[in-house]
Amino acid sequence: MKSTETNGARTASASAPQKSGSSATRSNSKTASNGSGHRENLSKIFEDTLKDIYWAEKHLTKALPKMSKAAYDENLSAAFDSHLQETETHVQRLEQVFEQLGKKAQAKKCPAMEGLVEEGKEAIEEYEEGYARDAALIIAAQKIEHYEIAAYGSLKAHAKMMGEDEIASLLEETEEEEGNADKKLTEISGTVNQQAYTGDSKA
Numbered sequence: 001m002k003s004t005e006t007n008g009a010r011t012a013s014a015s016a017p018q019k020s021g022s023s024a025t026r027s028n029s030k031t032a033s034n035g036s037g038h039r040e041n042l043s044k045i046f047e048d049t050l051k052d053i054y055w056a057e058k059h060l061t062k063a064l065p066k067m068s069k070a071a072y073d074e075n076l077s078a079a080f081d082s083h084l085q086e087t088e089t090h091v092q093r094l095e096q097v098f099e100q101l102g103k104k105a106q107a108k109k110c111p112a113m114e115g116l117v118e119e120g121k122e123a124i125e126e127y128e129e130g131y132a133r134d135a136a137l138i139i140a141a142q143k144i145e146h147y148e149i150a151a152y153g154s155l156k157a158h159a160k161m162m163g164e165d166e167i168a169s170l171l172e173e174t175e176e177e178e179g180n181a182d183k184k185l186t187e188i189s190g191t192v193n194q195q196a197y198t199g200d201s202k203a
């Protein structure tokens with residue numbers, strides 16, 4: 001099945017009309033010269049992306065309690081707490097994914113998540129406790145969720161392409177929870193931002 005797909009793709013590109021000197025010609029010749037290396041590269045890309053998000057999720061289990069403690073709004077604090085529990089599940093699901101692949105769960109430092117968490121930390125350090133700081137925490141937290149949504153969406157798509165349906169559904173479960181966490185934050189921002197802009201106390 002897999003080799004048929006590869007052969008099919010080769011046949012299609014070979015029978016495509018030739019364009020002299022165009023970028024299409026260059027990319028066709030690259031396809032031909034790389035040959036079977038493609039699949040090896042793709043599984044390494046998939047594995048590296050898994051290691052990246054595994055590091056990111058573990059890093060978040062340390063950051064979320066600090067964000068919860070810093071939140072002034074009770075609903076925001078509770079949302080961080082419940083997402084911490086989900087995040088612990090995300091770590092376990094990724095361990096299941098590694099297991100399904102027959103690989104040892106390994107984390108690779110994710111500079112993007114390190115930076116996003118750092119932005120939240122800066123908000124905590126730079127502003128006084130109150131609704132305005134909560135608004136900054138929500139901005140930081142939503143950037144984090146969007147990074148995760150992008151990572152899981154891509155991983156899920158690749159798992160499907162590899163015919164790894166069980167892995168795809170594990171990744172999809174997490175992707176959905178990240179999406180719900182993002183929506184919840186949008187909902188809470190309605191009150192928090194309102195208080196930050198118009199409230200008298202702790203604004």
Ligand SMILES: [Fe+2]
Nearest residue numbers: 057087090148
């Ligand atoms: Fe997560």
Ligand SMILES: [Fe+2]
Nearest residue numbers: 145148178181
């Ligand atoms: Fe998340």
